[in-house]
Structures are given as C-alpha cells and as structure tokens.
Amino acid sequence: MLFNSIEYLIFLPIVFIVYWLLKSNYKYQNILLLISSYVFYGWWDYRFLSLIIFSSFIDYFVGKKIEKANGKENKKRWLLVSLCSNLGLLAIFKYYNFFADSFASTMSTLGWEVNDLTLNIILPVGISFYTFQTLSYSIDIYREKIKSCKDIIAFFTFVSLFPQLVAGPIERASNLIPQIEKRRSLNSTLVKTGIFQIFIGLFRKVAIADNLGVYVDAAYANHEINNGSTLLIATIFYAFQIYFDFSGYSDIAIGSAKLFGFKFNRNFNLPYFSKTLTEFWRKWHMSLSYWLRDYLYISLGGNRKGEILTYRNLLLTMLLGGLWHGSSWNFIIWGGIHGLFLSFEKFTFSKLKINTFNAFGFLYTFIVVLIAWVFFRAVDLNTAINILGKWISLEFGPIFIGDINAFVNGLLLAVTGILIDLKIFSSKTPLEDYGTKFSTIRLSVVVSVIILIICLFYSTAENFIYFQF
C-alpha cells in the first residue's frame, strides 16, 4: 500500500479509530497494529509476508538465546545465526542475480563461458529495511545494550510496524520496543505535529518530487542525444527529486506514527545545507547512516586502529552502504565516491586542524553529491559514464525543455520546497516539531492550502524511489 494512495487514505483513519477505541489495553492495540501492518504489506504481495514473519521469528528466538547464552563465544554463535539468516535473505532476494551475473562476466572475460546462472527473483519491497532493523536488535542484545523482548506480539510489531515497514526510517529496538511495550497516549502536540508532517510529506512527494521526475525521466531516457547542459539540469532536478521523495516518505511515516502515539527518530535534517560531506551524512537518511556507523564502521574498528585503517573502514562502510541500496556497480561506485570524499575530509581536517570548510563548502558538498547522484540515477554504468563524459568534454548547449508545463511546474515547486526548507532552517524548529507553531485554525488553513496545492500540481503517482531498495 502506498502512502499516496486512496487505499492508505481509507486504511489510516480506520486503523486509527479502532486503535484508540482499544486504548484501555495496549496489548490489543499491538495485535491490531500487527494485523494492520501485515495487511498494509500484503496489499503489495502477501506471499512475501512469510519473509517478514521468518525474519521476525529468527530474531525473536535468537535474541532470547543470545541473552541466555553463557560466555562471549556462545553469544557470538547465536548472533551468527541472526546474521546468516538476515543477510542470507538479502543475499538470495537482492544480490544473488548481481553476483551470479558478475561471476559469469568475469569468467567470460577470462575465457570461460558459464551458463546463465541468474534466477527469476522478485525483490521483496522493504527487505533491506526490515532485515537491518532485526539485525540491529540482535547485535544490540549481543552488545548488551538492550534486553531481549519477552512479548512476541510486541517484537513482531516492532519489525513490521506499518509506517516504517517498507522504506524506513530504520528504527532501533532501543527506541521503538519500549514504546510498543507500554501504553501510548496521544496529545494535541502529537496530533498537530503528526498531521502537519503527513501533509508536508505528501506535498513533497506528489507535488515536488513527482513533477521533477517528469523532466528527469525524459532527460535520462534520452541521455545519448541530450547535451551536457540538459543532463546537468536533470541531475540537479534529480538531487531535489530524490530528496523530496524520500524525505516526503519519511515525513508521512513519522507523522503517521505520531498519530498512534509513537515517536520515530528523524531521518532528514535539511541535508543540502551542509558544508562537508561528513555533515551531509549526518543529515541525509540519518537512520541508515547511523546504522552503518554503529553496526558496520564501528564493528570494522572505526577510527580506533590507526589512520590507514580508519580510511579503509570509511571506504568499506560506504561501499557496502552503496551496495545496500541496490545490486549494481552503479550503487557501489556511488558509495565509493562518498567513501573517498569522506576519507579526504577526514585527512584534510586532521592535517589542517579544522572541523569544517568555509561557505564554499556548501558548493563543494553539493557538487560531490551531484556527481555521485549520476551513478545513483543512471540505469547502468555506461549511462553514467556517458553523462559524466559530456560534462568533462564540456558538451554544453541549449537546454532541452520538453513539456514546458512539466518543466516550469517542477522548477516552481522545487523552489517553493527549498524556500520552505530555508524557513524551517532559519526558525531553528525542526520540521518534526513545526506543527506546534500553529494554532488549531492556522494549522487547518495550512493543511487546506497544502491540499489545494496538491490538487493543482500533483503529478502522476509514482512509487517512492526508495521502494526499489
């Protein structure tokens, strides 16, 4: 079920009303949330519910075993069960074809022809998100940061809670399970901030991102004939399309969760207002970047094992972070670019004894992010190389506009979105709390205006970009 669908518009209020009718017993509410979450997910393909249930069952069971096991070795053995199961699911459903294809290509290069090893596998929506969520649970128990969850319904709800099930935010067990295991309440602050965030998220997705996507899709589909200027504009549009698409999704997720009395961690914090790439990663898809830091970078040794190994760890973390997004060389290169520049910054900061760059840092960060987005958006490596080649060889010329209405709408809405971001940035109140700044009447007017802007500017509903990951 998509957040920007009629189904969700019907689903959300029904679940909301029944949920609060059951407020006297939070365990009944959890059962309702679990069933609703499975309906929400099963709406896409009920067969893949079995994977969520499998992953939930493994980690519920393993969590208990890790806690009870005597000695580090025994705990590690149980942790390996969780790692192998979750990463195994990812390996089969997400990466098998990529590695089989890469293996066949390598063999072919070496002169050995290998039969086609790829399988006809559908990528289950959200698998990268919920496997990371369950993994962090087992690792945190292993690290003795949290206790295992005793209530199976609560744990299964933690894994599948519908606002964050399909594309995050990747919530930590330490934040979410305690909220699931106690009575929730809804106050006017949560109502106001939740409603505001849901509607601002919808505006970001269906008005801004989808309109920008029209131009981006057209330009990238014809990358061979479009010149460097057109592809540069399209990539800048894409930078904002993916930002407004994914942050819009996160806003709807966080806002929806608030209506059920849950507080999710924020996932975006105006990332393009960053002077360094390091800062960018503290503001972009925060739930993933902190996950990678805590469970990968630190596990690899972080910055505790000398300068060279720190750079290696950074690069490896970002390469794997890239691979997490999708099974293609483009994503690995995307991660590699970020890893290289993060290492460069670490090196520069340590040598120059500084913490950040000056105002030019905004431009530097945006340019690096933009170049990396080419690999992220391009359908294959050749496309990305072709686009970058046009920029390097200064193949610039008149910009292809295409559908003038779509172009102007996209541009106008993106500027509006950026101005709203600037307003929030200058107000020092995070978007998550911005709803509190409004009185009931003002909030109603703001939401009404957003509804009308959506009516006037919404573009063809597309899947959220992060659904493919």
Place this chain on the structure above:
Amino acid sequence: MDSKTTKKLIKIVLLVLVISYTLDKLIFFGLNTISDKVMTGQSIGKLNQFLLVKDSVDILVFGNSRANHHVDMNLFGKKSYNMGMDGTGIAYSSTLINTLSKDKEQLVIVHIDTKDFFSKNYNGKDINGLKTKFNRNVYITDVLNKSNQIPFFQNIYYSINYNGKIIGIIKNFIRPGYNFLEYNGYDPLLVRDDQKEIRDLILAQKNTVDCESINEINSIALSYLQSIKDFVENSNKEFIFVTSPTFNDPCEKDNKLLAKTLRELGLTYLDRSNLFANKNDNDLWKDKTHLSKKGAESFSINLKKELQKVIN
C-alpha cells in the same frame, strides 16, 4: 487519547474539510473566470478556441501531436481548424467530435495512429486532457464520468480540473503567445541548424517495436472509434481517417489490421505511414514520429490531393 485531544482532532478535521472545500470552490470559480478568457496555448486556450469555432468552420482536423504538427491548415482555406493536441489519442478526439453540431456540413479529418489501437496499455487516459471542462460542459462531464478516468476527489475538489495547467493558463492570460484570431491550430515544427545533428542521431537509432505481438485491437480504443462511427452515421459530415508518415515504420501488420477494422466499420481511411519511405531526406523529419515543417507541407499537399479524389 483523552477527550480534549479527541475534540481537537475532530475540530482540525472539520475545519480542514470546510476550509479546503471553500478555498477549492473559490479557486475553481476564479480559474474558470480566467481560463474562459484564455484563447492561446495548449493548457486550455486551444480547446476554448475550438469550442468557439467548431460549428463555423468547414474543415476540422482531430488527433494527437502528429495531427497538430502535420496537417497544414493554410492549404485548406481560412475556414478550417486543426484541433490536434499533444499527448492525446482516440478517446480525446472522439469526445470532441461528439460535441460537433450534427447538422452542419463539414469535412472532418481524424488523424489516427496504430499505437493506440494495438497497445495493450491504452486505457483512454488521454481523455483527461478535457478535464478542464469537467462540471462545466455537460457532454464532456458525462463522457468523463463514464470513462472512469476521473479521480474520486475531483468530485469534491473541483480545482483538480486545472491540475498541471495553472501556470500555462495564467501565463497565457497575462501574455497570450499569439493572436488567436489568426491561428488555425497548425503548429509547424522547425528544426534549427544546431538541432540537426541530434535529429540525425535520433533517426539513426534502431526501432524496437515488437511487430509479432500486434494481434488484437484494443477494446477501449475500438469503443471510441465506434462512438465516432455512430456520430458519422447520424451527421451531415464527411469523415476521413488518416495516418500520417512515420520514419521507417517497422511494422506493416498494425497498419493492415487497422485498415481492415476501419473498412469493416465502413469508414474511409488513408494510410500514409510510408509516404516518405523511399525519400532519403532527414530534413523532412523532426524525429521518428514527427515531420518537420518541410515534411508537413509536403504531406499536406499530398493529403489535399488525396482528399479531393476521395470526396469527388
């Protein structure tokens, strides 16, 4: 959730419903006032001009962007109008044709493309191009309702009628792009010298049409065609269906099937898909499906001759 929060939530929901509904109607009626005065541009101006002149001209052309850019109305006299519109198909044309006065003697040229008729994905969505007239023109509203293409919310929020078009409408209201009194609906495609290299690259690309999969005619497209046929039988007009040239059309099968269907319906059809097949002249083209001004002029001269033969 305590009663105070419940009351606040209900208050917000009710206020949003009332305010958004009221604002929507204000915007809708405001935009109606503005858009009725707009006679230029594809957002709404061309449609307004068509509704204004449709029963006073002698020759009308319907169809998609290929009709718009290929049929040069300057060759067909002053009392002619080209209602070809970008991104539209048979559903859009059929609906507009049915708004014509049945008694008025006219020659109606309907440009059709095989794409709509043999695509499994064609669902008549192009009729949405008429949504600016939803709840404003009785016939169009009725057809739109029957088409199931109107989102549920459009019955509540009327401003959806103007979705994606507001900038174009306001732009043409403030500064019309041309003098509509001198406009006959034909928009030639000019290819600048700096565009020729890209155009040649496009033309050199291989066609990827799967001709084998072309078997059945799309039932939705057929139903709109049938609707035109019903109109033909009850009107005082001459109808000619035309397909204009395509660059290196890779399939013959679809053209033959479409011709057979039109023949069976008793409709006159001129298939000129391969008119320029043997002319090795890229200057006739803007891209693989669109003729340049030079190509359009050449095609229109040929079409005029053919029409004279058919009509006589």
